[in-house]
Amino acid sequence: MQKEKQPYEFKRKYAQIRAEEFARECDGRGLNYHVSVGGLDSIVLYLFLHEICHINAPGVSASMLEDKSIRRVHRALGIIRVPPLRREDGTLWTKARVIQEFGFPVISKEVAAKIELLQNPSEKNKTVRHAIITGETGEYGGWQKDSNMKLKQRWLELFGGYENENEGCNYQKPDFLVSSKCCYYLKEKNCDNWGKEHNSVPFLGLMASEGGRRAKSLRMNGCNYFGKSTIRSAPFAIFHRQDILTLALEMDQMWKDGLKEKYHEKLLEEEKIAESFQMPDSIIPEIYGSIERKPDGTLYTTKAQRTGCSMCGFGIHMEKRPHRFDMLYKENPKEWDYLMFHICKDQAGNDYGWAKVLDYIGVEWDPTTIGGNCKGQMSLPLDMMI
Numbered sequence: 001m002q003k004e005k006q007p008y009e010f011k012r013k014y015a016q017i018r019a020e021e022f023a024r025e026c027d028g029r030g031l032n033y034h035v036s037v038g039g040l041d042s043i044v045l046y047l048f049l050h051e052i053c054h055i056n057a058p059g060v061s062a063s064m065l066e067d068k069s070i071r072r073v074h075r076a077l078g079i080i081r082v083p084p085l086r087r088e089d090g091t092l093w094t095k096a097r098v099i100q101e102f103g104f105p106v107i108s109k110e111v112a113a114k115i116e117l118l119q120n121p122s123e124k125n126k127t128v129r130h131a132i133i134t135g136e137t138g139e140y141g142g143w144q145k146d147s148n149m150k151l152k153q154r155w156l157e158l159f160g161g162y163e164n165e166n167e168g169c170n171y172q173k174p175d176f177l178v179s180s181k182c183c184y185y186l187k188e189k190n191c192d193n194w195g196k197e198h199n200s201v202p203f204l205g206l207m208a209s210e211g212g213r214r215a216k217s218l219r220m221n222g223c224n225y226f227g228k229s230t231i232r233s234a235p236f237a238i239f240h241r242q243d244i245l246t247l248a249l250e251m252d253q254m255w256k257d258g259l260k261e262k263y264h265e266k267l268l269e270e271e272k273i274a275e276s277f278q279m280p281d282s283i284i285p286e287i288y289g290s291i292e293r294k295p296d297g298t299l300y301t302t303k304a305q306r307t308g309c310s311m312c313g314f315g316i317h318m319e320k321r322p323h324r325f326d327m328l329y330k331e332n333p334k335e336w337d338y339l340m341f342h343i344c345k346d347q348a349g350n351d352y353g354w355a356k357v358l359d360y361i362g363v364e365w366d367p368t369t370i371g372g373n374c375k376g377q378m379s380l381p382l383d384m385m386i
């Protein structure tokens with residue numbers, strides 16, 4: 001946490017030292033390494049490792065989940081695209097199939113996993129379900145009375161109804177499923193499998209400043225971690241948002257000063273792109289807009305601040321409008337319509353989607369009205385949304 005407070009120059013050099021240290025250790029252990037590439041942070045990491053650290057680590061990504069502008073940058077960098085896992089019938093998992101079978105990724109990964117347990121009761125998870133409702137952990141959890149296992153009251157009111165009979169409560173329950181499994185089937189497991197097949201461990205573009213469980217893990221285990229079942233490097237662990245945007249501008253300038261041509265020639269030689277492929281003028285994908293500076297010097301992206309899978313709802317309840325689904329409506333109205341109204345079918349065979357879920361948790365989504373679901377939301381004229 002002290003290192004997180006250091007100036008950018010310190011952090012940049014520190015990231016280089018940790019990355020080079022990780023590569024040397026992997027070489028000594030007979031391990032290969034790769035970069036797990038998704039949005040802007042990991043795109044910057046990929047270029048930083050190659051051009052600053054001179055670490056020749058291939059980039060690997062579940063690109064099908066990313067925005068088209070991100071996929072274009074991935075292609076320009078020669079990132080390896082890993083398909084989703086296969087189902088038992090031999091077909092690939094898709095966004096729709098994961099949501100239909102397991103449920104919607106909403107609120108947060110941790111909360112969704114707890115709701116999923118409530119929706120799938122068994123004798124084995126009885127004690128955990130009790131803790132989720134009451135906070136009481138029993139003997140296994142040290143007899144805690146108000147543990148972090150308990151859902152916040154807001155979510156208990158909406159999703160705790162599965163335990164009404166067992167716990168003597170009177171909570172609601174939705175007519176749709178909730179799950180945290182999307183990332184596993186569409187991104188995590190397939191990329192892990194690629195790593196095992198190639199005896200390779202990942203560099204990750206994670207930052208402790210993003211908070212949550214990742215922050216705790218990074219602060220406990222440091223940038224480089226060699227465990228029994230997990231080996232990984234997160235050179236940007238001590239970075240803040242301003243640091244990654246500063247480095248992004250540096251990498252982007254290098255791209256414009258000759259890297260674009262260098263990568264274009266390399267990919268042509270390797271026959272990974274066609275002559276007709278137009279290399280992007282910037283490594284900052286269009287979905288982020290551009291990186292600009294406020295009067296006080298703070299860097300920001302003019303469009304999306306964070307990106308991910310277009311169907312992901314984790315954190316949507318905390319976003320000001322226009323939120324991610326509003327932006328999707330503007331960029332791709334057909335996909336928005338599908339996700340909102342047609343991605344799932346109920347038992348009667350009727351289509352439904354995110355509109356039902358967002359209504360249930362109190363998040364507005366109608367593109368003709370901006371405001372009302374978060375304190376301090378922006379109010380924009382309709383012509384900016386259509």
